Each structure stands twice: as structure tokens, then as C-alpha cells.
Amino acid sequence: MPSAPSQSPSPSAPAAAGVGAEASTARLILRLCRLAWGYRLQVIRSLVLQLVLLTLTLSGLGLLGLGIDVIGHAFDPLSEANPGGNKPPAWPLGYAPPSAWTSGQQVLLVAGLIAVIGLVRFALEALSAFWIAQLVQDIVVSLRSRVYDKLQRLSFRFFDANESGSIINRVTGDVQAVRMFVDQVLVQVLIMAVSLAFFAGYMLSLHVGLTLVCLLSTPLLWLLTGNFSRIVKPAYLENRRLFDTAIRVLSENAQGVHVVKGFAAQDAEVRRFAAANHAVTTQKRQIFQQVAIFVPLISFLPQLNLVILLIYGGWIYMEDPAFTVGTLVVFSGLLQQFSGQIGNVAQLANSVQQSLTGASRVFEVLDTPLEIQTRADPTPLPAPPAGGKRGGIRFEDVGFRFGKEDAVPALAHLDFEVKPGQLVAVLGATGAGKSTMLSLIPRFYDPTTGRIRLDGVDLRDLPLDALRRSIGIVFQESFLFSNTVAENIAFGHPDATQEQVERAARIASAHGFITEDLKDGYRTVLTEGGNNLSGGQRQRLAIARAVLLDPPVLLMDDPTAAIDPETEGEILAAMASAMADRTTFVVAHRLSTLRRADFVLVLDRGRVVERGTHDELMAKGGHYAEAAGVQAADTESREILGMDEAVDP
């Protein structure tokens, strides 16, 4: 079947259209808010906790001012004789300690209350951190599963159009970006809005004029923040793209480690990765430079407010008899808290841009339409006729393009019928369209024109799962998972019995080596990609996997392509017994297989140029006869070299 191509993504592919396209920021934010709505109870409970914490902070601050006024008044009370003395403390909520209490006792009471508030704050802050961590985990796990689930159902076109690095990044890093929107943006914005309202309200209650003057610089901060966001947004998008490339280099290297080492290309690979890595770092450095200037600038501006407070607040203290030293201290505390929150705006703007960039990439995956799926009212698979077999396949003027309408068709005007149980051999030069033709049968792609029927029903009308369960597939190179041999054979069918697994292994001539050569037999755990097996053993397991459920149709895409001639014979034997009694399409170049076929399709540039049995095609003297002649000569030379004896099944 077609492996991931090196060509540029097809522009007609649905994901290609979405990738990189800029979703409107407002719509994106709205969508993220809707996503957060799913966690509203957790968000609200965290916010309520934040409100309690805020109230405690303000109470602590108020008590500090009170304590200062108690001390000031005790040492230097205001009186007619002492007009420059300290004004009496104003106890909150109409409470005043008994008149018998000394100033020391009053200070102790205030200090005790501040300590209690501190302890409660500590406990509540720990609880808040725990709740937010829990919320984050819930979001990440559920979103990651949704993206992964969607990836499983997306068609090959999506994977053709998106590099593996980009896909991995979307499931990992970008999903984190979405949760960042909830915990570091949404929750923080709400906390900030409430805090700023509280602080501003408290300051206004203390002195309206002073509050307005001190907060003069705030609009300037918002303006700067807006500009910063606009500047860094494209930079973050570019950064995700560069990171995709770095991950792609890494994953290609891990998968192609044999090629890399075989060609002694480690140094070149190290340089390739270093270049990709360097590109990410250099670009990120540019973002950091902007962040590095912006964040301190935003923190610096509020400092100016303190200068204003000192000058204007000092003057008010002299002029306004109700304005105490304690009030000035409380005001300065509030102003600092206010400025601290405003200072967070810089970080927040940064987080917003990061999270929106990641979120748009996650949504692109979630929004990609499912091109290939079961239609609403599918036709069930027809039952086999009495005493007959299933697996009749009919191609009706089938054409297919990978790209847009103006792309060169990979297949054109394929029109033939295969009766149940027949063996069709497909022959053609490399790139002729053999794998593409086979990939239309399990609906990896749908034909662009014409249709394919299985037992008389259009493939698009059948339930997709049932269709794919009716087809066994062996690829040119088989992918095995790091799991036991038995689980690899039963891949996708965990309910398969040991008996079924062994039967499939016997058909694929794999039972012998599994029980004799592998340490734990069927329970032997394979390393990643089945690297602890030979190529021939891997292909035989793949054949066993394909025939496990005894499918009526078998597709074999040149299973010996990546196998050395010495082990080819083992696979040919396995293929021969796997084909027995089922409709089989086999991409093959071996004369022995071609001879056995009920008919051979010779493909050239996506078209059937010859069709018939081996004898008919030999007699015709066209492409086929030429290819067979070359192979016969090759076989002869191999026989002379004594390489071919056990090969033909």
C-alpha cells in the first residue's frame, strides 16, 4: 500500500486546507470558552476559592493598617496640644476592643488575627493549587483522547497531507496549549478581573482622587499589551511549524535507523537535527527577546504609581484629617497588589498567544471532516449464496487522483471483474499504480470516478468495519507492535482464541519458527517494529495476521519486496497456502505466482494495458512477455548459482 509520500501535501486534502489557516481569534476564544464550559464546576469552585483568598488578603492588609494606627496613636496621639500626633485607629465593622485593653493587647489581637489569616490562606492556597492541577489533568487527558480517537478515524489523505512530526506535536504539545488556555488564561483572567475590581473598589473607598491619579498609567498598559500580542502571534505559529520539523527529523531518524547506520550517515543526521533544533531555538530566542523587554516594561510602569502615591498621598495625609498613616500603608499595599496583577497581564498576553496557536492546531485535527466513514443507512454485507463463496469484486470504470482535479490521475478506467476465490496477479513497473489500486478495496481512499463493488454492493454502501474485516492485507513491509507474537497475530481482534491464532500461524508457515526458534513461543514479546525477527519471519506473522479471521478477500502487496532472495521461498510458501480458497489480489513479479493466477492485470501509468492468463499474455508478446522473459533469464542465472531450489512453492 502507498507509504507516506515525500511529495508535497495535496492541496485538496481537507487537513491541508485547514493547516496553517488562521482561525479568527474571536471564534477561537469563544470555542475555547465553550470547551472550558465543560469543566465549569471545577472552574467555578476554583474561582470561589480565589475570591475567599482575595478577601483574606484584603482583610490582612486592612488589619496591618489598623495595627500601625494603634501603635502610632499609642506613642504619639493626636490631641489639641499635639495637633501633629497620630489619629485614633478606626476599628472595622463598628467593633472596638474593651476600653480597659492596653495598646499592647490591641496590637496583639491584630497580630494574632493576621497570623490566623496567614494560616488559613496557606491551607486554601494548597487546596487551590491541587484543584487547578486536577482540572489541568482532566482537560489534557480527555482532549488527548479525543484527538487520538479522531486520528484513528481520519483517512489516508489526512496523513498524506500532514507530516508525522506535526501529528505527534498536535497530540502532545498542542493539547497542553489548550489546557493552558483554561488554567493560565481563562482562570487567571477571571481571577485578575475580580481582583482588580476588588482592589480598585477598596482604593476608591479610601480615596477617590488618589485612586484615579495612581491608576492613570493603566490604559497605557492595555495598549502596550495589545500591541505585544499582535507582534508575537505569528511568531508562535512559526515556532510550532519549526518544532514540527524538528520532531519529524527525530522520528524519521528513529524509524530509519538502519538506513542511517548502513550508510554511515550519523554525522549528517546529527547535523540535520542540529539545524532543525537550532532553527527552533533561534526563532524562539526572538520571541524571548520581545517577551524579555515587554514583561519588565509592564512591571516598571506600575512602579511609577508608587512615586505618585508618595507625593500626592503624603499631601493628602497633611490636608485630610480622616486619612491616617495606616490608610496610606493600606493604600500602598493595595496599589502594589493592583500593579502586581497588572504586571501579570504581560505573562497572560504571552500565554494567550501560545495557547491560541496550539489550540488552533488541535481544532484543525478535530474539525477535519471524516472523508471515509460508514454512511447513515449502510447495506449489510450480503450473505454467501448457498454452497457458494463471498468475495466477488468488480471495478467499474474506476479512476483515482491523489491531488486536485488537475492532478495527474494515479488510476484511470479500471474495469474488470474478479469472481469469488479467484487469484489476480498485478504486474507493473514501479509507480504504475499497483499499491494504489489495492488501497481502494479496503477504502483507504475512495475512487474519484467509477465504483467498486464487493459481492454486488458498492463499497461506499457497506459498513466500513465489516468491509475491512472481510479483507486481509499484507503490506510490502509489515509493521509489528511491541507486543507478544500472539497479540500481533490477533491485532485488532483481541477476542481471537489461541486456536485461531495457531491456525493462522500454520497457514502462514509461521508456527514452526514461533514454537521452535522463539524463546517463549507465542508469548515472546517483540521489540518495537518486530526488530528481533528476520524480515521473512515478520512477513509470515503479517500473513498470519491477515488470514486470522479467514477473510474472503486477501490483498498482498508484494510481500517479498523487502526480503532477500534466500528467505523469499518461506514467504512464497506461506502466501500460497494463504491464498487458497479466497479472492486474492497479489502484486507479484515471480513467474511461479503469475503462472498460477486466474488472470494477470498489467498496469502502466495507472491503466490496465494487458489482461489475461500467463499463457495468453505470453502468446501476445507484449509488456508481460517482456517482463516474464527478463525474469526467466534471471531465474536461470539464479539456478546456475544454486540459489533457487527451495523457492517456488
Ligand SMILES: Nc1ncnc2c1ncn2[C@@H]1O[C@H](COP(=O)(O)OP(=O)(O)OP(=O)(O)O)[C@@H](O)[C@H]1O
Ligand atoms: N500518498 C500519495 N500521494 C500522492 N501521490 C502518491 C501517493 N502514493 C503514491 N502516489 C503516486 O501514485 C503513483 C502510483 O503509486 P503506487 O504506489 O500505487 O505505485 P506502485 O505501482 O505500487 O509502485 P511500487 O511498485 O514502487 O510500489 C505514483 O506516481 C506515486 O508517486
